[in-house]
Amino acid sequence: MTTKMFGEPVQRVEDQRFLRGQGHYADDLLVGQQVLQAAVLRSPHAHARIVDIDVSEVLDVEGVHLVWTYDDLTGPMAPTMGEPLPLLIPHPQLTHGRTQYALAKDEVNYVGEAIAFVVADDRYLAEDAVGRIRVTYDFLPPVVGIPAARAAEHLVHDDVPGNVAARLEQANGDARAAIAAAPHTLSLDLEVERSASTPLEGRGTVARWDPDTARLTVWTSTQTSTGVRAAVAAKLGMDLGQVEVVTPDVGGGFGVKINHPWPEELLVPLAARTLRRPVKFIEDRREHFVSAAHERGQVHHVEVGYDDDGRVLGLDVQFWHDNGAYTPYGIVLPIITSTQLLGPYKPGAYRVVFESLYTNTVMCTPYRGAGRPQGCFVMERTMDAIAAALGKDRLEVRSANFIQPDEFPYDHGLIFQDGRQLEYDSGDYPASLAKLRELIGWDEFPAFREEMAREGRRVGIGLACYVEGTGVGPYEGAHVHIETSGKVKIATGLTTQGQGHATAFAQIAADALGVPFESVEVVTGDTRRMPYAVGTFASRAAVMSGSAIHLAALRAREKVLRIAAEALEAAEDDLEIVDGVISVKGTPGGTASIDLGTVAVLSNPLRYAFDEASKAATQFTVGDPGKPPVAEDDEPGLEGKDFYSPDRSTFANGMHAVIVETDPDTAEITILKYAVVHDCGRLINPMIVEGQILGGIAQGVGGALYERMAYDESGQLVNASFMDFLMPYVTEIPAHIDIDHLETPSPLNPLGIKGAGEAGVIPSAAVFASAISDAEGFAITAMPISPSELFGLRRTHASAEPVETKERS
Amino acid sequence: MGEELHDIRLSVNGLVREVRVPARRLLSDALRHDLGLTGTHVGCEHGVCGACTVLVDGRPVRSCLMFAVSAVDCSITTVEGLTEPDGSPEGRLSAVQQAFAECHGLQCGFCTPGFLTTITAGLRDNPAPTEDEAREMIAGNLCRCTGYVNIVKSVLRASQIAEERS
Numbered sequence: 005m006t007t008k009m010f011g012e013p014v015q016r017v018e019d020q021r022f023l024r025g026q027g028h029y030a031d032d033l034l035v036g037q038q039v040l041q042a043a044v045l046r047s048p049h050a051h052a053r054i055v056d057i058d059v060s061e062v063l064d065v066e067g068v069h070l071v072w073t074y075d076d077l078t079g080p081m082a083p084t085m086g087e088p089l090p091l092l093i094p095h096p097q098l099t100h101g102r103t104q105y106a107l108a109k110d111e112v113n114y115v116g117e118a119i120a121f122v123v124a125d126d127r128y129l130a131e132d133a134v135g136r137i138r139v140t141y142d143f144l145p146p147v148v149g150i151p152a153a154r155a156a157e158h159l160v161h162d163d164v165p166g167n168v169a170a171r172l173e174q175a176n177g178d179a180r181a182a183i184a185a186a187p188h189t190l191s192l193d194l195e196v197e198r199s200a201s202t203p204l205e206g207r208g209t210v211a212r213w214d215p216d217t218a219r220l221t222v223w224t225s226t227q228t229s230t231g232v233r234a235a236v237a238a239k240l241g242m243d244l245g246q247v248e249v250v251t252p253d254v255g256g257g258f259g260v261k262i263n264h265p266w267p268e269e270l271l272v273p274l275a276a277r278t279l280r281r282p283v284k285f286i287e288d289r290r291e292h293f294v295s296a297a298h299e300r301g302q303v304h305h306v307e308v309g310y311d312d313d314g315r316v317l318g319l320d321v322q323f324w325h326d327n328g329a330y331t332p333y334g335i336v337l338p339i340i341t342s343t344q345l346l347g348p349y350k351p352g353a354y355r356v357v358f359e360s361l362y363t364n365t366v367m368c369t370p371y372r373g374a375g376r377p378q379g380c381f382v383m384e385r386t387m388d389a390i391a392a393a394l395g396k397d398r399l400e401v402r403s404a405n406f407i408q409p410d411e412f413p414y415d416h417g418l419i420f421q422d423g424r425q426l427e428y429d430s431g432d433y434p435a436s437l438a439k440l441r442e443l444i445g446w447d448e449f450p451a452f453r454e455e456m457a458r459e460g461r462r463v464g465i466g467l468a469c470y471v472e473g474t475g476v477g478p479y480e481g482a483h484v485h486i487e488t489s490g491k492v493k494i495a496t497g498l499t500t501q502g503q504g505h506a507t508a509f510a511q512i513a514a515d516a517l518g519v520p521f522e523s524v525e526v527v528t529g530d531t532r533r534m535p536y537a538v539g540t541f542a543s544r545a546a547v548m549s550g551s552a553i554h555l556a557a558l559r560a561r562e563k564v565l566r567i568a569a570e571a572l573e574a575a576e577d578d579l580e581i582v583d584g585v586i587s588v589k590g591t592p593g594g595t596a597s598i599d600l601g602t603v604a605v606l607s608n609p610l611r612y613a614f615d616e617a618s619k620a621a622t623q624f625t626v627g628d629p630g631k632p633p634v635a636e637d638d639e640p641g642l643e644g645k646d647f648y649s650p651d652r653s654t655f656a657n658g659m660h661a662v663i664v665e666t667d668p669d670t671a672e673i674t675i676l677k678y679a680v681v682h683d684c685g686r687l688i689n690p691m692i693v694e695g696q697i698l699g700g701i702a703q704g705v706g707g708a709l710y711e712r713m714a715y716d717e718s719g720q721l722v723n724a725s726f727m728d729f730l731m732p733y734v735t736e737i738p739a740h741i742d743i744d745h746l747e748t749p750s751p752l753n754p755l756g757i758k759g760a761g762e763a764g765v766i767p768s769a770a771v772f773a774s775a776i777s778d779a780e781g782f783a784i785t786a787m788p789i790s791p792s793e794l795f796g797l798r799r800t801h802a803s804a805e806p807v808e809t810k811e812r813s
Numbered sequence: 814m815g816e817e818l819h820d821i822r823l824s825v826n827g828l829v830r831e832v833r834v835p836a837r838r839l840l841s842d843a844l845r846h847d848l849g850l851t852g853t854h855v856g857c858e859h860g861v862c863g864a865c866t867v868l869v870d871g872r873p874v875r876s877c878l879m880f881a882v883s884a885v886d887c888s889i890t891t892v893e894g895l896t897e898p899d900g901s902p903e904g905r906l907s908a909v910q911q912a913f914a915e916c917h918g919l920q921c922g923f924c925t926p927g928f929l930t931t932i933t934a935g936l937r938d939n940p941a942p943t944e945d946e947a948r949e950m951i952a953g954n955l956c957r958c959t960g961y962v963n964i965v966k967s968v969l970r971a972s973q974i975a976e977e978r979s
Contacts, residue, residue, distance in 0.1 A: 015914055022922030023910040024903065025852015025892035029923060032851035066815055126846075128837065204856040204864055204923040204957050255854065255923025256957050289857040502921025502958050695917050695959060702960030726861035726955065734961035735952050739944065741962060764960075 009511035009521050010755070013691035016507040027253040030208030030225045031286045039210065040069055042272060042285040043130035045120035045137050046295055047112035050146035050364040050719020051160070054110050054139060057120060061136040067125040068133045069279055072271070074107045082240050082274055089265065090235060093334030097172040100164040101331045102362070106239075106267040111144075113160055113329035114365050115719055116294030118267045123275050123283055146364040146719035150303045150324050153361035160329060160362035169327055170335045170360040174342060176417035177353030182318025186309025190389050195786040196378045196769060198301040198326070198713035199706070201371045202731060203501070205255020206287035207296060209269050211276035222249045222273050227262040227499050228539030229529040235265035236273050247273075251529030257501035258703070259370040260297050262541040263333055293724035298713055299337060299371035301326035302378045306386055314390045314401035316351040321382060325360045328367035335360050337368060337375040339421045340473075345379030346416055346426075347471050348433040348657055349387075349405040354418075364719045370541060372703060373765045376472060381787060384468040384770035389783065398774070399441060402469060406433040421542075422476045424652040430748045431657050433469070436681045439744050440467065443679040444661035452663075462668050463676065466774025467661040468767035474656050474684070474759025475547025475752075479649035481536050482549060482556035484513065486564070486642040488608075488617055490584050490601035492517060492524045494557075496549040497537020499529030503545060503761060504692045509553050511688055512755065516557035517564075518581030519600065526553075536647070543656070543759025546688060551648035551753040560644025567603050567642075572596050600642075607642040609633035654750040656758035658682040660701075660767045664775040671795040673709055673776060675738040683746035685758035693760045694743055700764015701741060706732045707765065708772040708788050821885045825850065826894030834881045841865045843881035844891060852892040852926050856955065863954035866927035867891050873931045892926035895933060908974035909933050909967070918967035920958035928954050932968055941972050 021027050033039075057073045078086035088103040108119045120137050124130035145158040152158075153167045160167055183189055209224040220242065226232050226249075233249040236242070254261065268285040276283040287296070304323040310316050325338040342356040391401040407414045409432045416426040441447065449465045456463045485493045494513050500506070510524040517524075527533050528549075529540075538548070561581065568586040569576040574596065580589045587597035605621040613619040627633050634640050663677040680697055687693050710730035714723040723729045749756030769787040776794065777784045782801045816835040823830050825848060832847045839858075844850045844867070853876055856864035860878040867876045868890035896904035906914065909932045919925040928951060935950035936942070942950060947968035948961075956964060 016917070018922070019914045019919060020906075022919055022925055023892075023906060023913055023929070024896060025850070025926055027852070027922050029851075029854065031845070031855070035846055035849050035851055127842075128835070202957060203921070204862060204955065205854070205921070254921060255856075256921040258957065289859065502919075502923075504920070691917050695920060695963060698960035698962045699920060699958045700960070703957070725859055726857045727859065731955055731957065732961075733952055733955060734948050734965065737961050739948070739962075739965070741960075 009514045010688055012511065012689065014507055014511055014521065014689055016504045017510065018504065018506045029205055029253045029255050030210055030223055033210045033223050033252060034212070034282050034284065037282060039282040039284045040123050040125065040279065041127040041130050042121060042123045042268065042275065042283055043127060043134045044118050044268065045134045046291065047108065047115055047117040047119055049112060049141055049143065050115050050148065051144040052112050052141035053144060054108060054112065054119070055142050056140040058138040059120065062122065062133045065133050065136065067129040068122060070123040070275055071133065072107060072121045073119065074105060074109045077106060081278065084239050084241065085270065085274065089267070089332060091334065092332055093336055095170065095334050098170040098331060098335050100169045101334070102161055102164065103332045104330050106270050115721060116366060118295065121271045123279065148363055148365060148715050148717055148719045150301065150326050150361060153326065153363045154324060160364055164362060167362045168359050169331050169362055171357070172335065172339065172342070173355070173357040174418050175355040179318040179320045179353040179355035182353040183307055183309030183320060186317045187311055188393065189307065189309045190393060192306040192386060192389055193785060194304040194306065194382050194385055196300050196302050196381055197788060198298045199371065199711045200298040200713065201258035201260035202292065203256025203258055203260065206289065206292035207261065207266055207268065208286045209272040210282065210284045211273040212282040213277040213280055215280050218246060220247045220273055220277060222247065223252050224249060224269055225254050225261060226251055226264055227257045227501065227541055228264060229499055229531050230497055230535065230537045231539055232264050232269055233531045236270060239265065239270050240274055240277065249531045251499040254499065254501040257540070258372040259299070259374060259541060261501070262539055263297055263369040289726060290724050293729065294366060294721055297369040298328065298366050299368045299374070300378060301368065302341065304382045306382060308386055308390065310390050313404045314394050314396055315404045316349065318353045319351040321345065321356045323358045325358055326363050326368060327360045328363060328365045330367045331360070332367065333369040336421050337370060340375030341379040343418050343420050343426050344376045344471065344473060345383050347380060347383050348407055348431065348469050349383065350407050365715055372700065372762050374542065374762065376470060376762070376766045377707065377769050380468055380470045380767050381769040381773065385773060385785065388774050388777065398467065399437060399446060403434065403437060409434070420473055420653060422653060427652060428471065428655040429750050429752050431471070431655065431683060432746060432748050433657065436657065436659050436683060436746055439746065440659045440661050440679060440681045443681060443742050443744055444663065444677060446661070449663065460668065461665060462779050463663060463665045464775045464777065464779025465661065465663050466771050466778055467659060468770035468774060469659045470766045471655050471657040472543060472759070472763055472766060473653035474543035475650065475654045476542045476544055477650055478538060479647050480538060480548035480552045481534060481645065481647040482552040483534055484556045484560040484644040486560060486600055486604045488601050488604045490523060490599055490604070492519055494524060494526045494553055495530065495533035496528055496553060497531070497534035498540045498545055498549050501540065503696070504689065505545060508546060508688045508692055509550060512550050512553050513557045516554050517561055519584040523584060543761040543763070547654060547753055547757055547759050548648055550688060550757055551755060552646060554754055555646035555648055556644045559646050560642060563607065563642060563644065564600065564603050567606050568598050571598050571606060604642040608640040648753065650752050654685070654752045654758045656684040656760065656763060658763050660771045662771050662775045664772065664779060666776060666779045666794065671791040671798065673791060673794065678738045679742040681744045681746065682763060683748050684760040684763065685750045686747050686756040687745065688757060696760050697743055697764040698741060700762065701768070702732055702737050704765040704768025705736060708768045710736065710788060712788055819882050821882055823881065823884055823889060824887065825889045826891060832881065836880065836882050838881045839877055840879040840881045840884050841876035844876060850891050850893055854923050854926055856924060861955070862924065863931065864924045864927040866930045866954070868930050868934055871934060873934045890930065892929055895929055907933065908978060909936065909971040911974050912967040912971035916963050916966040916970050918959065918963045924954060924956045928956070928964060932971060936972060936975065940975065942968060944969065
């Protein structure tokens, strides 16, 4: 009997190569093959006009093969390289979308913007050459931070009035009227700072041009190989069929690698084609800080009206999103904040309006969570504020606002990031809260607090709830090929950055086909194997490609049974596949059985035999001589292909709670206990899901307590290194994290699954703000928070006059 | 204006390898690009993340902070040299490697070689660490995927496996 793999904590198959140092990340490719290396001259200024670029000192440097500036990109070599990079996700309300040029044309808008591109024998020489380029700038006043962008005394782009890229308003009901009529009202100002994905591997692109076949192969550390392929073909003036993009092993993505094409993703292939030599660009750490992308910077103003039970009658949210210097990824982030802010709650009426603003800083594109952490922070701070104002328990106020299990599907009357109705498919929020209450020890906490107080210690407890739209469309596909060896080769087009797809997807395929897990091999992100795909973002891989692989495997299974039925002279319905062998149900291993490999042989009528097995499949031995060897509606080979395209996203949810201790003297913040209740539908591999949650929590701890992009007033990122940007080490992460699951299946896909990738990071700012507020007795309104900031807040709150709690150090 | 090159011998994973490098070539780059040992990864090039950690004379060293020419006369072990001979061409996973597989101690795998080498040296010094000591052992390496919980478990499990194997 084949063991069911779905739901099992199977060890990951990809680990073998990673543990042996045999992974193939971008910089590992073509080693020893005379690959040339690129380096980029980047703007040291946040806002300036380029008066002149002098490359004369570079041209005769030994080992330098090429140096390009904008003017070199406008020739016939690539007709559209001189145009701005694509605006990937246009939106009608993105009225003033702007994207950068592959190399700056005559203005730079952030420190780090690419100005010149050098290719040399190795990276050392390329960097030497970059250092010899002389640029003359005319300085312009930089716009840094949301207040400066809103004030608009200076403009980032001359032709964008008010620095406003987009303004979008959505409403369900009349929120302002509901607030005016409500028995209680509150207003809050809430702020979240910038952070970034910062995968351990930065961006990297390698390209090889084959002059004999006029084809280009591009390996790039991306979250979308099909997207890069289309962009490279379009910008380099090539047919799609001339370009293949292969995603090698990727050393983490967390969102930043979904943006594309980066300037280097076009310049490297173009240089490879021009020089007829393989070319590689590997970003260094400082470059990743200043020339990839950030996220999270938003300022919010909330007006809320509620009743005596804490039920929200009207919620009116205004916020300002810092999109940085350009908007290649559209306004996806603020749209997600504006919709996912609602979490598991159903306010009587809701209005949200945001402005997406330009600043002279690195652009913002999705980072794990993608706008949701800010939304969760806003909603959960509001819930806590209501509870505090009414003197009610924070769980009670949340319970009063929950969408109930019998209300699904629940339509919020808003449009989500995918242009579809924001309609939740399933969930059980009261059950999740009951589990969390138990897991963190909510009811025991007052006694614990007293006990700690007796020792002179200060502790606080907090919680935060979120709902996450996962598995957005439009589609993913899968191709299943059963070889004559009986091995099963699966290809799906989206990419992998450490999520264990080769394992989880093989589990799905093994179950659907009835084959041993070990005989399944999964390939992701290779346009040669699956040219139609979208990408890995929005916690969509398991839902989208998992479903597609399930469907494609069932198609292959249908064909297996059809051929086997004929061979065994049995009815298809009477057959089963167990461990890769097809036999009549209930008689496994009986004489009337055939293995998958033989079925694969029979599926492909041959003229030429090449081994013993294929002798059985030549045209003299198989088929009815009175009929065509391949029937009119059939095709040779044992394959299955299918696509999964859902009506809308499926909504996962979860709740986190934390107990923190704050040092009365130093304001140091210590995590004492962390608990998670998570519901992402049915679990394919609980070990992998738990790994995703644990990793997300660590990033969340970083985002809540340590990480921020520290820009000075001139637009310099002053902490652009791992020494100064404080990513958590193990010492910052709680030793024990309690995780409990609810498995509320999604009705939208055949496996009942929901996404899990981003979940761990979404409620972090909210949950820590809740717990620190509880410990300190005043509301935390801006995150992240450092000990010195907390110390400052204590002084402010201790002073005689009640003061706004927004002071930042 | 060509750079002066130095012919040096590096002893890596028990083999003596000859390379010709300029004085400024980092040990990490020499291992990866000159010797093709791409298992050692470079995450920050300023000695903070620990992904490039290799063992130099048995001690964990950040290969991005050492010049290749400084590593002559040293015995270097990279992640490729951690497996143990068992008669198969690829060898069997060391106790530390095996523990990572069992405990889901890695996700994208990029930081993993630095953890494996660091823990290999750490367990040599302290074969039976407590949980606190296990955390201390890995406290100088960054991982962005796992949240470390399963890496700590891997350290403790590696200690058990080594004990079982001995």
